[in-house]
Amino acid sequence: MSTATPGFRHLIRLSDDTGLFEHARHALVRRQHGYCTDDVARGLVVATREPRPAHRLTRLAESYLAFLTHAQDRSGAFHNRLSFDRRWDDQPGVGDWWGRAMWGLGTAAARSPVPWIRDEALLAFTAGAEQRSPHPRAMAFAGLGAAEVLRADSDSSVAAGLLMDAAEAIGAPSENPSWPWPQPRLTYANAALAEVLIAVGELSDDRLRLATGLRMLTWLWDVQTRHGRLAVVPAAGWRLDAPRPRFDQQPIEVAALADACATAARVSGDQAWQERVRRSVAWFQGANDADALMWDPATGGGYDGLTEHGPNLNQGAESTIALISTMQHARRLP
Structure with missing residues (x-):
């Protein structure tokens, strides 16, 4: 497992005076997009x-x-x-x-x-x-x-x-104990939904919404963990009672989990959430279904997805920012 840190090198490479380019072929900016x-x-x-x-x-x-x-x-x-x-x-x-x-x-x-x-x-x-x-x-x-x-x-x-x-x-989560989620399908950045409810609970002193958000996030974490490692819902999504594909796993899902778990740790004081942030960091560092490093130490860029054949080596903006975002939480861990 790598102990290096990516920093902002590749984000700077993808940026110019106008903004931030969306796509890259490996580390090379694809300006045409x-x-x-x-x-x-x-x-x-x-x-x-x-x-x-x-x-x-x-x-x-x-x-x-x-x-x-x-x-x-x-x-x-x-x-x-x-x-x-x-x-x-x-x-x-x-x-x-x-x-x-x-x-x-x-x-x-x-x-x-x-x-x-x-x-x-x-x-x-x-x-x-x-x-x-x-x-x-x-x-x-x-x-x-x-x-x-x-x-x-x-x-x-x-x-x-x-x-x-x-x-x-x-909305409110389903009453189905096998699917305590407000939508019938998990797609992308799922943890953001739970994080918002946790934030409402925190900022309006709404204990019911806080408990609901924490319960949703706990379930989401559990269904995306296999043998102690993150195995997040892939780009194709997943619906209750449907087969769940293993790949193509997306860094944005891991970053959303890290954000939500960091918020849950701060709001609840439960140290178990900090351990989940650590596991989110570990996904990028190789503790994933392919035992693959999910970023390029030579460039600081985040790989665009985890496929059954290993990382997609393109280093676009979304995945690079997901990497940076997650590592920001890593630096704040005790």
């Missing part, structure tokens, strides 16, 4: 939750914030895809990219050590909070941003309203 709000927002999350960022990382945060404010229209919705020639390929909307933009902006508003970044991010977050999405996951991502704002400013009615609406959009 352009940029997307989804990944820029993820980049803003990891860049601004560093407590003492180097100057280069602060410059990345500035670039990502400028991208998101450029992507936002007057209604608070966001474009998602920008081509390499700086033309938007879509109309503004409130899909997952809106939710992730709100997560990135909320994190920057709450955590950036740079005052003007906090101020500008909060302006854009407030404008985006005028919107709601019909998609539960988009609402969950936005709820994570709202929780960040509320932890910094408990009087923010804008953030409180968005967080509560996110919890309502996620």
Whole structure:
């Protein structure tokens, strides 16, 4: 198992003055695929939750914030895809990219050590909070941003309203003890749904929602663990009473688990959640179904998925940020 740390090297490689490129062939940027709000927002999350960022990382945060404010229209919705020639390929909307933009902006508003970044991010977050999405996951991502704002400013009615609406959009878990989850299918970044309920419980002193979120996360962890190692639901998803494929496992699922378990550890005080963060870190370091290192020590890039033949060696933005995000939690473990 590798003891090296990836840092931000590959994220810097994937970025330019405009934003963050979505795809790479191995470590080489594929400019023809352009940029997307989804990944820029993820980049803003990891860049601004560093407590003492180097100057280069602060410059990345500035670039990502400028991208998101450029992507936002007057209604608070966001474009998602920008081509390499700086033309938007879509109309503004409130899909997952809106939710992730709100997560990135909320994190920057709450955590950036740079005052003007906090101020500008909060302006854009407030404008985006005028919107709601019909998609539960988009609402969950936005709820994570709202929780960040509320932890910094408990009087923010804008953030409180968005967080509560996110919890309502996620819904209550099924009463089926074999599937205590609010949706009939597990897909991607599943742990974000449980994390939002935990955050609501924490920030509104709602013990029922806190217990529900912790119970959902415990079940999700258990069904994604095999022989003491993480074996996460693959890209194809999984439905109750259906065969469960083993591959292609995605780093985003591991990163979402690490985020949620770190929140659960802080809110509940239960040290078992810290051990689950460690196991999430270990998945990237080789404690997975292929015994494979899931990042490239030569570049610092995260591999794009775990297949039955081993890692997908492409090192795109989503997987690299999932790696960085998880390792941020590793540095905070006692």
